Amino acid sequence: MTETAATERIRVAIADDQALIRSAVHAMIEVHDGLDVVAEASDGAELLELARAHRIDVVLMDVRMPRLDGIETTALLRRDHPHTRVLVLTTYDLDEYVFAAIRAGASGFLTKDTSSDELGDAIRSVHAGDSVLAPRATASLVDFVATVPEPVDTESLLAPFTAREREVLGQLVTGASNDEIAERLYLTGNTVKTHVKAILAKLDLRDRVHVVIWAYERGFVSR
Amino acid sequence: MTETAATERIRVAIADDQALIRSAVHAMIEVHDGLDVVAEASDGAELLELARAHRIDVVLMDVRMPRLDGIETTALLRRDHPHTRVLVLTTYDLDEYVFAAIRAGASGFLTKDTSSDELGDAIRSVHAGDSVLAPRATASLVDFVATVPEPVDTESLLAPFTAREREVLGQLVTGASNDEIAERLYLTGNTVKTHVKAILAKLDLRDRVHVVIWAYERGFVSR
DNA sequence: GGCCGCCTCACCCGATCGGGTGAGACCCTC
DNA sequence: GAGGGTCTCACCCGATCGGGTGAGGCGGCC
Secondary structure (H helix, E strand, O other): OOOOHHHOOEEEEEEOOOHHHHHHHHHHHHOOOOEEEEEEEOOHHHHHHHHHHOOOOEEEEEOOOOOOOHHHHHHHHHHHOOOOEEEEEEOOOOOOOHHHHHHHOOOEEEEOOOOHHHHHHHHHHHHOOOOEEOHHHHHHHHHHHHHOOOOOOHHHHHOOOOHHHHHHHHHHOOOOOHHHHHHHHOOOHHHHHHHHHHHHHHHOOOOHHHHHHHHHHOOOOOO | OOOOHHHOOEEEEEEOOOHHHHHHHHHHHHOOOOEEEEEEEOOHHHHHHHHHHOOOOEEEEEOOOOOOOHHHHHHHHHHHOOOOEEEEEEOOOOOOOHHHHHHHOOOEEEEOOOOHHHHHHHHHHHHOOOOEEOHHHHHHHHHHHHHOOOOOOHHHHHOOOOHHHHHHHHHHOOOOOHHHHHHHHOOOHHHHHHHHHHHHHHHOOOOHHHHHHHHHHOOOOOO
């Protein structure tokens, strides 16, 4: 794990439908020691073929490409070659793609006006396992995280409930009927009803539907 | 909007309970043109007092401080002085604090071993409205975003439903009873039941509880 | 015109649910 | 040992729900 990756050469591939961009990027990379461009593809499908033939460490991926776009290509590539890192390059930092790219498994998101040195550093970073984002992209992520509801403390939500009630509650939020709960917890239907009534009273809710809503709204369960 | 912020001097405050750290950070900032340290605080409460007296553009905030920690201080500060940006500095990049800091309204998250130049750049960046994250913090955010379920296309979820059914569905997921739905949509209870039955049939679900679960699980509704 | 989908409403039935009350057994604490 | 909380179960009642069936009106489409 503590191997000095700096001594290994990094095998880079370029995927972009514009030949001019490919050669420009190619030139930007070749000036760096330790970086080799081993493949160039004009669309995603072609890149996937090349990935089967060559070992690729880092792909510089355009988003807009015919046949298979950069996002889908990233997802497929990462599925079949988890070792290969993807650095997405866009013409402008259209942050509409940032989230899709990251979800697809991209390690970085930069604009094409990135300097040669920054690009070289970025390639080395993502190859080392770090993530690299353009400032605008970073801001998007920060904004996003700031709006995401914070995870709640489950224990405080469950505080008013007894052990048995928590078990019943756990079943309730799955949509189980009283009979199903009884079966799963080895209880009588009557007993389950008692616990359900206690839960409804403690939460001051009308019926099990509202219990489910309560659970999702409070983040007690989440998808 | 297109004013050249570079010509304005940036007023910086430092909040850290260790005097040695404060003076070291102070020294790192003063070497930069355009950056002035206008306040130093040894805890969050002190910083908040100083913020009422001075105009502060950027705060370099330690996380661990007595009385009021950096996270809570950030939240309070941002609430009362939205103009003031917060750059959180931690001893090690304990990413347990990254999300809390961002949620509290921090614009940046760096470790204290950041170089003087990087720190100066970071201060200028956050003052300009960008976000700055340490590489490790960036990786945390990227990992987080990658695990967040993607927002679903509502239209495709609603595809099988008629206009009226969608309205009833919208009421269903709020936990409304058939009578409440009837009241709100100016329908008979019998008619509502017909629509509910149609919805259950199309989703192949047993009862309204499962409809609510379906809605949350698919992201049709979210908190 | 005829067909079909949608919306509306009605009635019936059995199942499920929620509310109320009571009670026995157990365990822990004062 | 008296009291309180928990867990278990029982019975009753009325409300709600889901399933089945039928039917009239309306609008669009072939």
